[in-house]
Amino acid sequence: MGKFQSTKIIDLGSCAFRQPKASSHCKFIHGYRLKAKFWFDAQELDINHWVVDFGSLKALKKKLVRQFDHTTCIAIDDPLLEDFKYLAAQGGMDIRIMDGVGIEKTAEWCHKVANSFLNDSTGGRCRCVKVEVWEHEGNSAIYES
Secondary structure, three states: OOOOEEEEEEEEEEEOOOOOOOOOHHHHEEEEEEEEEEEEEEEOOOOOOOOOOHHHHHHHHHEEEEEEHHEEEEOOOOHHHHHHHHHOOOOOOOEEOOOOOOHHHHHHHHHHHHHHHHHHOOOOOEEEEEEEEEOOOEEEEEEEE
16 A cells, blocks of 8 residues: 655744753854744545645644744753743743754654644644754754654
8 A cells, every 4th residue: 555745844933042052152042044844644645635735734834833933942951941931021032941952853843743733633644754944054954753
């Protein structure tokens, strides 16, 4: 039995990160305009003969943009976490506390969110098997299941 695949590229927005353990300039807050490519697969197509209805992905995009666009992603183990929380409480930033930051962890987070969304919207018929996230045209990371 064959397997079908389709892909979708979604702009995630502009986001700031900080790598507190880096010895380079990445230890400072810095930003990227993120873009992600999602690979979907299914053993069987839906009634329209699609792997996934691209129009239905607007709700997924909304979740992704809410996480990354004009936000600052901070690792849960960042030693300055309380300072960032304080700045957020003062209205100085919109933070998202994550299990880890960086493009690899961003790809993993997007993959998990996409699979949860697809499980709910397709009853498990379709799944996300791979996500590639670009910081910019020269750097990307892939998470694959």
